[in-house]
Amino acid sequence: MKDVVEAEKGEIFDIELDVNILEANRKLANENKELLQKNGVQAIDVMGAIGSGKTSLIEKLVQNLKGKYRMAAFKGDLTTTIDAELIARHGVEVIPINTGKECHLDANLVKKALKRINLEGIDLLFIENVGNLICPAEFPLGSDKRIVVVSITEGPYMVVKHPFIFMDADVVVINKLDLAQAMGVDVKKLENDAKTINPKVKVVATNCRSGEGIINVINALEL
Amino acid sequence: MHEFSVTSQIVEAILKEAGKHNAKRVVAVHLDIGKLTFLGLEQVRFSYEVLVKGTILEGSKLYIEEKDGIVNCRSCGYEGGFQYEDDPIYHIPTPTLRCPNCGETVEIEGGRECTIRDMKLLISEDDKTDAD
Numbered sequence: 001m002k003d004v005v006e007a008e009k010g011e012i013f014d015i016e017l018d019v020n021i022l023e024a025n026r027k028l029a030n031e032n033k034e035l036l037q038k039n040g041v042q043a044i045d046v047m048g049a050i051g052s053g054k055t056s057l058i059e060k061l062v063q064n065l066k067g068k069y070r071m072a073a074f075k076g077d078l079t080t081t082i083d084a085e086l087i088a089r090h091g092v093e094v095i096p097i098n099t100g101k102e103c104h105l106d107a108n109l110v111k112k113a114l115k116r117i118n119l120e121g122i123d124l125l126f127i128e129n130v131g132n133l134i135c136p137a138e139f140p141l142g143s144d145k146r147i148v149v150v151s152i153t154e155g156p157y158m159v160v161k162h163p164f165i166f167m168d169a170d171v172v173v174i175n176k177l178d179l180a181q182a183m184g185v186d187v188k189k190l191e192n193d194a195k196t197i198n199p200k201v202k203v204v205a206t207n208c209r210s211g212e213g214i215i216n217v218i219n220a221l222e223l
Numbered sequence: 224m225h226e227f228s229v230t231s232q233i234v235e236a237i238l239k240e241a242g243k244h245n246a247k248r249v250v251a252v253h254l255d256i257g258k259l260t261f262l263g264l265e266q267v268r269f270s271y272e273v274l275v276k277g278t279i280l281e282g283s284k285l286y287i288e289e290k291d292g293i294v295n296c297r298s299c300g301y302e303g304g305f306q307y308e309d310d311p312i313y314h315i316p317t318p319t320l321r322c323p324n325c326g327e328t329v330e331i332e333g334g335r336e337c338t339i340r341d342m343k344l345l346i347s348e349d350d351k352t353d354a355d
C-alpha cells in the first residue's frame with residue numbers, strides 16, 4: 001500500500017490499495033499443496049457438471065488402483081452425502097465436505113478436511129468438486145492435477161462453450177461414450193476442441209459404467 | 224455462482240481498511256475484475272448493494288474495471304491477448320493457449336484479478352462531499 005498523508009477533518013481521502021480477494025485462497029491452496037507433498041500424497045481435483053460422472057469415475061479409478069495405492073476421497077457436495085457413501089463402499093475413506101450454499105470447494109474447506117485424515121496413511125487423494133463448471137476454476141485447492149469431466153449428454157458444444165475451464169485442466173475425460181451414437185455426438189470433435197483450447201491437455205474417452213477407457217485415464221494421470 | 228461470497232469478502236476488506244483510517248464513510252470503491260474470473264459484474268453490483276446496507280459503505284459509488292485475459296509466451300516473449308481459432312464447423316471463435324507468434328503453449332498472465340484498487344473515504348461527517 002502507498003503511504004498516505006493523514007487528511008484534515010472532512011476531507012476526502014483517496015487510498016490506493018492492492019487487495020486481491022482471490023489471493024487468500026491461492027495462498028491456502030499452496031499451503032495445502034506443501035502439506036500434501038510433505039506427506040507424499042498426490043491429490044487429484046475432479047471437476048465437472050452435475051451428472052457428468054465425477055463420482056462414477058472416482059469409483060472406477062479406486063477399484064482399479066486398489067492394490068497399488070492407499071487412497072482417500074473428499075467429496076464436496078451442496079447438501080447430501082450420497083456420493084460419499086458410494087465411494088466408501090470400495091473401502092476408501094471418504095470425507096464429505098459440506099459447502100452449504102457455496103457453489104464450489106475452496107482451499108480453506110480442503111485444509112479443514114486434510115486435518116481429518118491421516119495423511120501418512122495414504123498416497124492418493126481424490127477431491128470431487130461441487131458439480132459446477134464455472135466457479136471451481138478460480139479456487140485452486142492445492143491439488144497436483146485437475147481432471148475435467150464432460151459427458152456426451154451435455155451435447156456437442158459443451159467444450160467450446162466453456163473454453164476457459166479446459167485451460168486449467170491436465171486431463172479431460174469425455175464420459176458416457178456408450179451414448180455417443182444415440183446422441184449423435186462426434187467424440188473426436190470434442191477431443192479436438194479441448195486440444196485446440198489447451199494443446200497440452202490429455203483427452204480420454206470413457207464409459208464409467210462399464211469401465212471402458214479407465215486404464216487410459218490412469219495412464220494420462222501417470223498413476 | 225460465487226459473486227455473493229466474493230463480494231462479501233470485498234466489503235469486509237474495505238471495512239477493515241476504512242476502520243484503520245477512522246473513516247466516517249466510504250464514498251467510492253474501485254475494483255479491477257478480470258474476465259477470466261467469470262464473476263458476473265451485475266451480480267457483483269447487486270451483492271454489493273445488498274451487503275453495504277447499514278454500513279459506512281452505504282451509498283458509495285462502485286466502479287468496476289474489467290480486465291482482459293493476457294497471455295505470456297516463455298518461448299518467444301509474446302505478450303498480449305489470447306489467440307482465437309475459428310471453428311470451421313460451429314463458427315465459434317475458440318480461445319487457445321497456443322502462441323499466435325510461435326505456436327508454443329502460453330501461460331495466463333492477466334485476467335484473473337479481483338482486486339480492490341482504491342477507495343475514497345470521508346473522514347468526518349461535518350463536511351459531506353460527493354464521490355467525485
Ligand SMILES: Nc1nc2c(ncn2[C@@H]2O[C@H](COP(=O)(O)OP(=O)(O)O)[C@@H](O)[C@H]2O)c(=O)[nH]1
Pocket residue numbers: 048049050051052053054055056057083131175176177178179206207208209210
Ligand atoms: N450411460 C452412462 N451413464 C453413466 C456413465 N458414467 C456415469 N453414468 C451415470 O450418470 C449418472 C451420474 O453419474 P455420477 O457419477 O453420479 O455424476 P456426478 O454428479 O458427476 O458425480 C449416474 O446415474 C451414473 O450411473 C457412462 O459412462 N455411461
Ligand SMILES: [Mg+2]
Pocket residue numbers: 054055056083128
Ligand atoms: Mg458426484
Ligand SMILES: [Zn+2]
Pocket residue numbers: 296297298299300301322323324325326327
Ligand atoms: Zn511464442
